[in-house]
Amino acid sequence: MKIQPDEISAILKDKINDFKFEFDIAETGKVVQVGDGIARIYGMDNVMAGEMIEFPGGVVGMALNLEEDNVGCIIFGETRKIKEGDIAKRTKKILQVPVGEAMLGRVVNSLGQPIDGKGEIKAKEYKPVERKALGVIQRQPVKEPLQTGLKAIDSMIPIGRGQRELIIGDRQTGKTAIAIDTIINQKDTDVVCIYVAIGQKKSSVAKIVKILEYHGVMDYTIIVMASASESASLQYLAPYTGCTMGEYFRDISKHALIIYDDLSKHAVSYRELSLLLRRPPGREAYPGDVFYLHSRLLERASKLNEELGGGSLTALPIIETQADDLTAYIPTNVISITDGQIFLNSRLFYSGVRPAINAGLSVSRVGGSAQIKAMRSVIGQLRVDLAQYAELEAFSKFGSELDKATQAQLLRGERLVEILKQGQYQPLPVAKQIFIIFMANEGFLDKIPVEEVQKVEEELFSTLDSEYKEFMGILIKDKITDETKDAMRKICEKVLTKF
Amino acid sequence: MRNKLIAQRYSKAIILNMEKRLLDSLLEDTNSLKTIFSQDPSLIKSFDSFLYPLKKRIDLALDVADKLNNKNIWKNLFRILIKKHRFTIIPDILIELEENILDSRNQIKVSLKIAHEQTDKILNDIAEVIKDILKKDVILDVKIDSSIIGGFIAQTNSILIDGSIKNSLDRLVKIKK
Numbered sequence: 001m002k003i004q005p006d007e008i009s010a011i012l013k014d015k016i017n018d019f020k021f022e023f024d025i026a027e028t029g030k031v032v033q034v035g036d037g038i039a040r041i042y043g044m045d046n047v048m049a050g051e052m053i054e055f056p057g058g059v060v061g062m063a064l065n066l067e068e069d070n071v072g073c074i075i076f077g078e079t080r081k082i083k084e085g086d087i088a089k090r091t092k093k094i095l096q097v098p099v100g101e102a103m104l105g106r107v108v109n110s111l112g113q114p115i116d117g118k119g120e121i122k123a124k125e126y127k128p129v130e131r132k133a134l135g136v137i138q139r140q141p142v143k144e145p146l147q148t149g150l151k152a153i154d155s156m157i158p159i160g161r162g163q164r165e166l167i168i169g170d171r172q173t174g175k176t177a178i179a180i181d182t183i184i185n186q187k188d189t190d191v192v193c194i195y196v197a198i199g200q201k202k203s204s205v206a207k208i209v210k211i212l213e214y215h216g217v218m219d220y221t222i223i224v225m226a227s228a229s230e231s232a233s234l235q236y237l238a239p240y241t242g243c244t245m246g247e248y249f250r251d252i253s254k255h256a257l258i259i260y261d262d263l264s265k266h267a268v269s270y271r272e273l274s275l276l277l278r279r280p281p282g283r284e285a286y287p288g289d290v291f292y293l294h295s296r297l298l299e300r301a302s303k304l305n306e307e308l309g310g311g312s313l314t315a316l317p318i319i320e321t322q323a324d325d326l327t328a329y330i331p332t333n334v335i336s337i338t339d340g341q342i343f344l345n346s347r348l349f350y351s352g353v354r355p356a357i358n359a360g361l362s363v364s365r366v367g368g369s370a371q372i373k374a375m376r377s378v379i380g381q382l383r384v385d386l387a388q389y390a391e392l393e394a395f396s397k398f399g400s401e402l403d404k405a406t407q408a409q410l411l412r413g414e415r416l417v418e419i420l421k422q423g424q425y426q427p428l429p430v431a432k433q434i435f436i437i438f439m440a441n442e443g444f445l446d447k448i449p450v451e452e453v454q455k456v457e458e459e460l461f462s463t464l465d466s467e468y469k470e471f472m473g474i475l476i477k478d479k480i481t482d483e484t485k486d487a488m489r490k491i492c493e494k495v496l497t498k499f
Numbered sequence: 500m501r502n503k504l505i506a507q508r509y510s511k512a513i514i515l516n517m518e519k520r521l522l523d524s525l526l527e528d529t530n531s532l533k534t535i536f537s538q539d540p541s542l543i544k545s546f547d548s549f550l551y552p553l554k555k556r557i558d559l560a561l562d563v564a565d566k567l568n569n570k571n572i573w574k575n576l577f578r579i580l581i582k583k584h585r586f587t588i589i590p591d592i593l594i595e596l597e598e599n600i601l602d603s604r605n606q607i608k609v610s611l612k613i614a615h616e617q618t619d620k621i622l623n624d625i626a627e628v629i630k631d632i633l634k635k636d637v638i639l640d641v642k643i644d645s646s647i648i649g650g651f652i653a654q655t656n657s658i659l660i661d662g663s664i665k666n667s668l669d670r671l672v673k674i675k676k
């Protein structure tokens with residue numbers, strides 16, 4: 001084909017006629033100081049708190065401190081690219097991150113950019129990282145369970161969708177393990193998971209990604225990572241980014257679970273920023289608004305009312321304590337904001353009770369109403385029994401003569417502790433949880449030596465799997481009637497004949 | 500930066516206590532002081548220097564003030580600044596004063612970057628465009644910068660109007676991506 005010069009000039013003329021001259025008008029300020037991930041900007045009189053600021057070279061920041069004569073700004077990206085005297089531009093927007101289905105299965109940084117080497121994310125929507133939590137009217141009480149697949153939690157400290165349950169304990173007590181097991185247990189459910197890793201080693205996060213992939217659950221999981229090597233500003237931002245991604249699913253009537261691992265490190269990164277911004281330090285050198293830092297984040301977890309679609313965002317924040325001290329500043333703060341806590345104890349952990357949940361100190365303030373009826377009809381006094389056992393056990397160590405009733409209580413307690421133990425990456429379906437708890441509560445295990453209890457459990461599960469599939473399906477549908485209980489007793493007896 | 504804030508306060512105090520009709524002459528003073536100090540920056544330092552007795556320094560400053568339109572205002576200002584050992588912020592005060600006076604006349608200083616030398620007519624047209632946006636009469640300070648390719652970039656203290664070809668191209672590239 002030959003191209004006609006006339007045609008081309010006609011096209012060009014058209015284009016030129018259509019050309020609209022547009023200007024970008026931006027409010028600007030001058031960078032007067034920069035360093036340590038912080039910039040101070042002179043000017044920008046009308047800037048909003050939390051507004052995104054653009055620096056030359058495509059670096060973005062966020063206005064955090066609005067002072068009389070300058071704006072303190074945290075920088076996400078390379079501070080080196082910014083010089084004193086540079087012009088910073090207002091964007092009149094709160095910092096936004098990509099959200100949506102496209103994020104699933106990906107590992108992203110605090111700005112929502114992929115860091116897993118799997119290419120670009122084609123997100124259709126962007127949402128601001130900071131959003132006001134919903135009001136009372138838009139919410140409704142928590143009513144559906146969020147199954148963790150962990151016997152000790154689903155039975156004694158049930159978590160509901162839309163709840164905020166704190167996982168708290170010293171280092172290396174299995175906090176992350178609980179979170180990961182909960183994610184694995186959401187396989188084949190309608191719950192999307194978001195794991196926010198704050199200030200962790202990159203290698204630990206890589207390991208978690210591997211495990212999630214291995215268990216085939218990465219497809220419905222998003223990982224937001226701000227590792228220990230990232231700047232304090234990125235670590236500060238990470239949970240809000242994850243929360244925004246979770247809210248997207250909640251707002252389209254879906255269910256999402258978000259894990260913040262962990263908020264102690266988050267508070268530390270915020271302390272660093274605050275000190276650099278010269279905000280006055282308070283208790284433990286944290287700034288005065290460290291409570292608000294976490295309360296506004298955790299308040300965003302919620303269960304929407306039916307008009308808004310009934311979606312939910314459940315939050316499992318993690319806090320690391322020092323020597324089991326729950327009265328330190330950050331732990332007390334977060335305990336008071338959440339709807340309960342799962343308290344992990346290193347003494348239990350090292351004595352082989354894993355997950356190392358301290359039944360006496362752990363509570364779930366709202367999840368009870370979300371627990372499935374079948375579970376409620378078998379657990380009885382489980383939590384109280386365990387707490388009493390823990391006390392008696394200490395007492396019995398004095399070697400004094402014990403009466404029959406106390407001995408029986410000790411015997412039962414030992415077995416309850418035994419059946420609540422659970423290995424990693426082995427979440428259990430509720431029906432099985434109900435069965436084994438029923439078995440222990442009814443005293444079937446009392447005559448079994450403690451060392452054998454786990455074998456009985458295995459035998460029970462394999463019998464249930466091979467012979468009672470249908471029965472197990474019906475079991476969790478409603479409250480357990482007396483007839484069903486009789487049937488369950490029969491099965492227990494049958495299993496025990498082998499021992 | 501602290502200086503900036505303090506300078507703003509001085510400038511405000513001066514203007515609030517002036518009759519409106521004297522503002523023009525004050526601007527004239529401001530500009531002459533600016534030229535004096537920019538010609539010899541060491542002058543500012545010497546007013547704050549302990550090497551000379553206080554009285555000498557003040558007398559010298561008063562002599563300078565005598566040459567200006569609004570003698571008394573400048574005399575008072577210089578006296579205070581020297582006594583407080585704060586004369587070094589005078590350049591900041593002058594900048595603020597100029598801005599404030601222009602602002603009171605609904606005028607604004609704009610630094611304008613263009614790619615090539617332009618005729619006065621075109622510059623006037625550009626000034627009109629900027630005036631429309633800022634709702635203020637503009638006083639242009641024109642600089643040539645060929646890196647913007649064409650169009651113009653206008654910058655005031657707090658607003659950037661980017662109508663350059665370079666910006667349009669950058670935007671095109673962004674959309675393409």
Ligand SMILES: Nc1ncnc2c1ncn2[C@@H]1O[C@H](COP(=O)(O)OP(=O)(O)OP(=O)(O)O)[C@@H](O)[C@H]1O
Binds near residue numbers: 173355422
């Ligand atoms: N239920 C369990 N059974 C056996 N081992 C477990 C269990 N839970 C955790 N562990 C092991 O205990 C170790 C610590 O677990 P995890 O990393 O979850 O603890 P953490 O409290 O998150 O630690 P950190 O303070 O380092 O974040 C890991 O090696 C993990 O494999």
Ligand SMILES: [Mg+2]
Binds near residue numbers: 176177
């Ligand atoms: Mg951990």
